[in-house]
Amino acid sequence: MTKYGNARNRGLAAELKNLRKDAGLTLRQVERKVGISIASLSRMESGLRPITAVTASALLATYEVIGPVRARILVLAKEVNLSGWHETDGEGLPLHLGALTGFEAEATLIVHAAMLRIPGLLQTADYIRTTLTALGFPAQKRAEVVAARLERQKVLLGPNPPRYLTFIDEAVLRRPTGSRALMAAQCQHMADMAELPHVEIRVIPFECGTHAGLDGSYTWMEFAKNPPIVYLELTQSSMFRDAEHEIRPYRETTDKLMAAALCSAESVKFLRRFVSTFGKE
Structure with missing residues (x-):
């Protein structure tokens, strides 16, 4: 490279x-x-x-x-x-945020394996606030992160959006985050986003058992004129990986998740069932 x-x-x-x-x-x-x-x-x-x-x-x-x-x-x-790029975050917004936003805007394909939380590009504002509160973010930083993440999400709604594929483990949906109404709205939002032609959501149900994604969440990005990049978000730090030998395992994991997950149509039905379940008092 x-x-x-x-x-x-x-x-x-x-x-x-x-x-x-x-x-x-x-x-x-x-x-x-x-x-x-x-x-x-x-x-x-x-x-x-x-x-x-x-x-x-x-x-x-x-x-x-x-x-x-x-x-x-x-x-x-x-x-x-x-090669590679790792930074430890300070008191403000994540140091990688500017680069990540730029990469997402230039990507032709974004693959997000979400094993712990709803992927950032699909989170509602209430889900973001609730998650940040649980992590102990101070009020001012919460507001900055919410605004920045909602701004990033516009990449999926622009005139030339990237193809977006996300794998979501069922545990992410079953873990209570805020109120039942919040989770119902979050699942409804994802089901609605999945109706866009360039957005594909694939749920990995518990019945699948152990699968390749359980080693951790990651974001894989491909570009028209540049090599792919993998983004890893960690506690108080984050990193990009760019060397071929570093990103190859994530390509292989993506292929395995495609085989393990529900198809997109069944995944949307899965999400809508959760909307109904969380909507019941």
């Missing part, structure tokens, strides 16, 4: 693209300020061209990014040749 095809450079590209947009600048305006052609900037932001620390520094200055954000991105730019 070329150094600019790995997760670090592509994540750096996604974050710089987000910062440019936050600064309200077009590629043409950046071209005039920094002296880098629009074509080169576009390839950088797509992860198709390497971004050096010098270039990153110039772009950050143009976007008026200072403080901890600038320092972290410059470290990322200096370590861009390293």
Whole structure:
């Protein structure tokens, strides 16, 4: 894999693209300020061209990014040749969030194996708040995470959405999260989302027994012009894996889950039965 095809450079590209947009600048305006052609900037932001620390520094200055954000991105730019990418979260939003949002927006396929909770792109606002409260998130951080996650979900509702496939273990649906009404609304939301042509939800019922997904949740993303990436979200940290030998097991696990799960039509029926069950007082 070329150094600019790995997760670090592509994540750096996604974050710089987000910062440019936050600064309200077009590629043409950046071209005039920094002296880098629009074509080169576009390839950088797509992860198709390497971004050096010098270039990153110039772009950050143009976007008026200072403080901890600038320092972290410059470290990322200096370590861009390293495979994989792991970070420990601080007090604010997860450090990988900008890159993850960018990857989801560029992906042609997103596969989410959800063994513990409803996948983030399908969570209702009430489900997110309840989960974060149970995890002990302070009120201010809860509000930030809810807003950020709901913003991420727009990727499935845009004009050119990726194909989205998720495997959900039955335990995720049976574990009480908040009120019965909340769970009924959550299951209804997923059933409704599954009606979209690009969204496929596959439930893995208890009767399936032990299956390959029980080793842990993961998100697999494929792209039109770049190699796939696997995202792992851990307690207070997260990581991207990009090396072929690291992501191959997740491809194999996805194939095994396809064989173990209910088909999409049966999965939707499964979800609607839960809506009825949770709706009963």
